[in-house]
Amino acid sequence: MAGPTSTWQGGRLEITARRSGLRTAVTLLRDGTPVGAASGLGRVRLPLPAGEEPGPTVLVLAPVPGVVARAVLLVPRPTPEAGGDDVPAGVTTALELATAERHPFDPAPGTLAARLRALEDRHPRLWASRHVVLAVGRVLGALLGLAVLLQALVRPLLQWLAGLVPSVDLPAIPWPDVDLPSIPWPDVDWPDLPDVSLPGWLLAVLATAEYWGPVLVAVVLAVREVRRKRRGPAAREGREAPVGEDGVDAHR
Known part of the structure; x- marks a missing residue:
């Protein structure tokens, strides 16, 4: 059965998925030729081979093992060089994916996702x-x-639980009477602030x-x-x- 498809730079991208235990094994094809494979739990990320870095990445969401619910092509936006070599590579990759352009794949014909997409387009x-x-x-x-x-x-349950708890008279604890010294705080004559009250409709x-x-x-x-x-x-x-x-x- 055909999987989700998309078009990128004159080539046809297609995704096939199968169940591998609790994980989803995904294969990415370009014009019918496999160009990448990966597996994951719930979500799978496959970098698309490109001549320059960072290149596009295919993100596959599969909440049920072996069943693709959504596939998106993430295309990083061109950003100026910043941060230097002291920025971890993982942080840079996460920022690139978060700000990337999102191009959803077309769902496979006959699936529920395809019917929802048709309703969304109409x-x-x-x-x-x-x-x-x-x-x-x-x-x-x-x-x-x-x-x-x-x-x-909740209310009857709380009343029932309250009836189960016996009433206990706790003895009074003789706390010591400590005479703390008084601190001579300075007496500051603060200016009177205007009395501002919001209108009733705004409070509501x-x-x-x-x-x-x-x-x-x-x-x-x-x-x-x-x-x-x-x-x-x-x-x-x-x-x-x-x-x-x-x-x-x-x-x-």
Whole structure:
């Protein structure tokens, strides 16, 4: 069965995965030729062979051994030289991957991921609204579910546990009376600060921030995702660098 595929610099990338115990063994093919293999638990990283460093890296997420849930091509952005030789290589690699451009692989046809991708392409706003729906659900769950749980389970349980604990009269401990010396602190005449009070509506808004805050963040994420989807065709066209007549990347 074909795996997730992508296109990079005129070549076709494909990922095949199999289960190896609790780990996922992944093979990366370019135009049908294996160019890398690795295994991991939950996530696998395969550097793509390139003529210059740092090169692109394929990140594969497999929460179930042998099943690829998502594959992304990470392309490091050009950054100026900084830090010198005293910066550990691991820190540099982590920063490059964190700031890299992300190009998701196309899921294999017929899979659940492919159907979700089709829904995402046909209805980008509906797909992006999942952030808002999940945020509202979490807030409602916190408001309703927690209150019901406290009233139905926690309160009777605490009352039952309190009845099991015997009442014990602890003896009074004769603490020693220590006469501490008084410190002559300087008497500073501080200026009177203006009495600033926030309006009532602002206090009410701030008091309920834990409820509307997650929803507001979800709305921002949804808007950014829709905008990114609108720029998707132009970004996908830019993923393939022009190739010269001698087969060398023209951008190099």
